[in-house]
Amino acid sequence: MNVFKSLVVVLLILTLNGVSAQSSDNKLIQKGWSELIKDNENAAFKYFWEANEIAKKQNNTKDKAESYLYLGICSFGSSLEKGLQFATKSLNEYHTLEKTDKEKATIGRYKCLQLISTIYSRQKKYDDALRLSKEVIAELENKNDTSGTLGLAYNSVGGIYELKNQDDEAQKYYRLALIEFEKAKNVAYLPTSYCKIGELFKKKKQKEISLTYFKKALALAEKTENRQGQIIALIALGKWYLDFDRNFSVAEHYCNNARIIAIGLSDKLFEIKSIEMLIDIKKSQSNFKEVSQLQSEIITLKDSFYSAEKQQIEKSLEVQFEVSEKNRKLKLISAEKEVTKLTNYLLVSVLGILIVVFSFLYYFLKRINKRDKQLLTAKEELVQLMEEQKMLKEQQFQNDLEHKESQLSAITIQMLEKNELLDEIKTILNKKEPNAENELKKLVSKYTIQDNNWKDFDNYFESVNKNFYTRLKQKYPDISTNDLKICALIKLNLSIKEMASILNISPDSVKTARHRLRKKLQLNTEENLTDFILSV
Missing domain, CATH: 1.10.10.10 (Winged helix-like DNA-binding domain superfamily/Winged helix DNA-binding domain)
Structure with a gap:
């Protein structure tokens, strides 16, 4: 039963990874998600954090909300508290986004609630997790949800009911999740849903139906290269052969394959679950020596797991510091560029003003010079006219003078002649x-x-x-x-x-x-x- 419950918890974790079913249009978040599905949390965190810093600088509410959400997804595996902080910040940003883009804000809000529900499940706060997932379902079940959030909420509720041994309710929600995933052809979550349905049929002793679902889950996970899905399906198959056929070799074969795949994952929880399954097999065989060795390996893995969690937190802080330093340097470079740009702008402006001023002065002086030339020409013409007029007046005066002198002379002569005649x-x-x-x-x-x-x-x-x-x-x-x-x-x-x-x-x-x-x-x-x- 412990292994079964552990499988349920792992399935809940897989359900969380589906929060990002609908791809983001932010390039950095897309790169981060590509790294996250490859189990490269550090690289993923770096991309998500950089996207968040740029969004804050540009005051882009949508990208801020989305980057906080993905930071929460990336962080909760190593620190539930950190994951919850990021999820809460994302929720607040989506609340602000409602004023400008209500549809995206609504989808984002329920993604956040589903993330918080999964974190509560990890904290064993099942009632709170159930309440949040049901709130998501109540809001989205009558709408055409294309983000995959509704199916994830169904899975989450089904997993919690299964942990509470309410199998009928669990089966109901698992089936609803399966319908959602098949309708959307969401191959990323179908292996998990098949395993959950198979576990329910297995509990009802419906051997063949449960085996069919487990094999179907494994085939789809292998086809889509979903390593976590493969591990869950292989462990489920190993337990099936152990419980029904008591076929220890086949069960051990499946568990060893699961362990080999899990070794390549940074999340050691999957390797621990595969070893725990091997311990159950060895106990069934009364091979207590190997059980002891495997338990020692689990202790070592758990120590390294918690150490890895600590290192992951430290690494996250280092990444935050590196990104902050990078942004600080970028800001300094940007500031220098702005100063250079402003200086160049001022120089160009001053040069432009000088060109305009000199052009205006040249045009003004040229116009003045032209006017002076015209004025000089007019003065010369005026002087010439005045000289001509003066000459004409002098000529006229001379003519009048000569005329009067001739008249005077004529009168004088006339007087002389008259007096001579009289004499x-x-x-x-x-x-x-x-x-x-x-x-x-x-x-x-x-x-x-x-x-x-x-x-x-x-x-x-x-x-x-x-x-x-x-x-x-x-x-x-x-x-x-x-x-x-x-x-x-x-x-x-x-x-x-x-x-x-x-x-x-x-x-x-x-x-x-x-x-x-x-x-x-x-x-x-x-x-x-x-x-x-x-x-x-």
């Missing part, structure tokens, strides 16, 4: 009738003293000699109108005779007028009147 008339009249002399003289005098000619003269003279009269009057207020006429004629550089003719007076009178003018102008005897007038 000749006077002369002729002086030779004829004396009676008409006075009338003619009056007539001639009348036409001689006309202001119109002087007005025209003054207008043209002022247009040629701007403000000439004004300047003289301002400087010499006592100067008279006749004095101004003398000054104007002197300005025209006329002779005394010409001035006498224009003024219709004698040359001596002109000389007298010039003499009075000198006094009014306050000129010294050595100063030339003509030069003075020309300089005004």
